[in-house]
Structure formats: C-alpha cells, structure tokens
Amino acid sequence: MKRAWRSGLTLVLTAPLLIACGGGGLTALSNSEGEDSTQISSYPDARAEGAELLSAFYGLDDAIPFLASYRICGSLGHSDGMPVIFSKEVDIATLQAGDFSVMLNDGSQVKPGCVTPAPAEDLGEFRTMLMVGDFGSIDNQPTSVEITGNIVSMDHETNFLGAKVDVTPLEDGPALVHAEIVPEEDWELGKESSRFPFGGGTGCPASTQQVVRVVWAGGVTKPGGDEVDDLERKAYRVMALDNDTLTTVTPFALGDLGDGDNNHELCLDEVSEVVRIEFPAGLMTDPREDLNIATSITPSN
Structure with missing residues (x-):
C-alpha cells in the first residue's frame, strides 16, 4: 500500500x-x-x-x-x-x-x-x-x-x-526534530530529483553503506534559497560507535536534495552504529530566511 x-503520488507531482x-x-x-x-x-x-x-x-x-x-x-x-x-x-x-x-x-x-x-x-x-x-x-x-x-x-x-x-514562533529558526536509519529497501541509490520544485529528491550515491534521514522542523536551504552543498554536508557531525569507541563521521554525500522539503539523507560509507547527529548554528535558513539554531538529535531506531 x-x-x-x-507511485501514484509521484505521477501526480510530475x-x-x-x-x-x-x-x-x-x-x-x-x-x-x-x-x-x-x-x-x-x-x-x-x-x-x-x-x-x-x-x-x-x-x-x-x-x-x-x-x-x-x-x-x-x-x-x-x-x-x-x-x-x-x-x-x-x-x-x-x-x-x-x-x-x-x-x-x-x-x-x-x-x-x-x-x-x-x-x-x-x-x-x-x-x-x-x-x-x-x-x-x-x-x-x-x-x-x-x-x-x-x-x-x-x-x-x-x-x-x-x-x-x-x-x-515565526521568528525562530529551524532545528532538527527527528532522525532515523533508513531501511535498505528504501534507499533509492542513484535516484535523480524531479525537474519540478516538488516531486522527490535525489538518492544517495551507489557506493553508500548506510543512510540516515534527518528531519528539520521546516524546509531548509542556504541563505537566499540555493540548495545546500559541501559546506553544509561537512557541517553535519555523525556520532557513531565503532567497537564501543565513539567516533565522528562526516557524510560523504547528501541525498534528498532538489525537492524543497525539510528532509536530508546523510550518505555514509560505513556501517557503525549511529547514536547522534549534530549541526552547527547559522548555515541554513527556513523560507523566511531565519537562520537555523545549533541542534542535535538521536536516531529513533
């Protein structure tokens, strides 16, 4: 279901x-x-x-x-x-x-x-x-x-x-409100975004080993409305457990871009257990141009 x-929704959107x-x-x-x-x-x-x-x-x-x-x-x-x-x-x-x-x-x-x-x-x-x-x-x-x-x-x-x-409130910037490990059957690796502002974002690259979805309170872009790029990718800090040792991982790519929504996929090249995601203040804005706050979230699964 x-x-x-x-599938029907994508047909409508495109x-x-x-x-x-x-x-x-x-x-x-x-x-x-x-x-x-x-x-x-x-x-x-x-x-x-x-x-x-x-x-x-x-x-x-x-x-x-x-x-x-x-x-x-x-x-x-x-x-x-x-x-x-x-x-x-x-x-x-x-x-x-x-x-x-x-x-x-x-x-x-x-x-x-x-x-x-x-x-x-x-x-x-x-x-x-x-x-x-x-x-x-x-x-x-x-x-x-x-x-x-x-x-x-x-x-x-x-x-x-x-x-x-x-x-x-209206004046406040966006924050992370949810994170989850995406099931492999939902990865859609290599997927391209719709050519329309709505209709589905990009998938992670084919070499991805793990995908973490983060959900912001509202839609986020660079200040001025451009899509995020390597600056924001490198700002994501993924805390992971590797043999009981806490390490910091940087996503090697971002997915779910190009569709104007409030989700990002963090594309990881390792399978360590993700325990926390952090993002610093002041790099992204909501549609009203309010800057994001410093924020962190623990995956729900």
Whole structure:
C-alpha cells in the first residue's frame, strides 16, 4: 500500500499540470475537508500509544506565494504555512484539514484551509504534513496545534487523536526534530530529483553503506534559497560507535536534495552504529530566511 500510494503520488507531482497556473497536480495531494470523515472502525488496531506531534513550525505569515497557494490548495491569496511533524508516518487517506485545531495567542482557535504532504513525499517522509491557511500574524501568533480528528499512522497501529504540541514562533529558526536509519529497501541509490520544485529528491550515491534521514522542523536551504552543498554536508557531525569507541563521521554525500522539503539523507560509507547527529548554528535558513539554531538529535531506531 505504501509503495503503491507513492507511485501514484509521484505521477501526480510530475504531471504537466503542475506547471500550469490552474493545474490540479498539487491540489490532488491536498485535503480541505472541514470535518473529520475517517471511519475509525475501519482501523481497530489504532491506539493512542506512540501518538506524538514532534513539532509545529510557524514558518510563513501571509508569504506562501499567490500562485503556489492556488496550486497547493486551490485557493487564491497569500497564505500562512506551518509544517507539522508526526512521530510516525501518516496514512493520508485518514487526513482531513478539519482534523487540526490551531490555538492563537489571543485564545481563538482556527483550522487550516488545507493540508498536504507535499513537498515531503519521498519514501519514509509521510510524517511531515504542511498546513496552509490563516494562522494569525506576527502580533497574534499560533501557540499550539492539537489533533481533534482521527488521523491514523501508515501501519494502522496509532491514532493521533488528542496529540498536541507547542508551536515554534515565526521568528525562530529551524532545528532538527527527528532522525532515523533508513531501511535498505528504501534507499533509492542513484535516484535523480524531479525537474519540478516538488516531486522527490535525489538518492544517495551507489557506493553508500548506510543512510540516515534527518528531519528539520521546516524546509531548509542556504541563505537566499540555493540548495545546500559541501559546506553544509561537512557541517553535519555523525556520532557513531565503532567497537564501543565513539567516533565522528562526516557524510560523504547528501541525498534528498532538489525537492524543497525539510528532509536530508546523510550518505555514509560505513556501517557503525549511529547514536547522534549534530549541526552547527547559522548555515541554513527556513523560507523566511531565519537562520537555523545549533541542534542535535538521536536516531529513533
């Protein structure tokens, strides 16, 4: 089911409609239903255990471009953007815009106009969902996000109903919020990125021995918007255990580039046990040009 969904998603993302002003490619990914329509009885094994929101990142205030807003959600006008990171990948068949409630600083509550996995749609990336809508302003910022509907994990074992997280303020830069060792069957070595801004990033080189996925709270690039390169690659510090000795490893390449999302793949040429990933402050920015903070993360697996 997972691979079948992703194959269909890739076809949607790379369709010629994507480059047309009124194209339906991205809107086919989004959901704008205002109420929870998931029949939870169809998921009898879904429980609350393990249901967490890792972050909600107020990344853009009225700054999603006019046409991008239309392509993503089918609505005109500049919108706010807030990626929400789940502790597990989500079955997007259970995802509706009405499943999310956003609390603002003044005590009011709003819901997103739509939600979408784009642009984080490669294998293993369906824990990031982008909310698009009106989430207040820099003077009345969102303070928390709560799941008020039945959103079920991809393995159908977890229901995120009731999960809640504080929102990272607009002025704050991105940080690492998740890391994991990528299963070998999901490596996609040598894969090229889509020629479109959305549609899947690059794979690690063929000589890769281990892949670590790191997930940032929001999309990251070099300051000014260019894709990261060797400067950022060399800044990643991977702590690994080699015969009970802690060593520092530098990725020999980065994967999952060229697709504008919040994920990087750290391509390693050794198989030592990875125990921690670190990245220094001030090298990358979110779409609002806020610099990343010094950050570190332990792989969940």
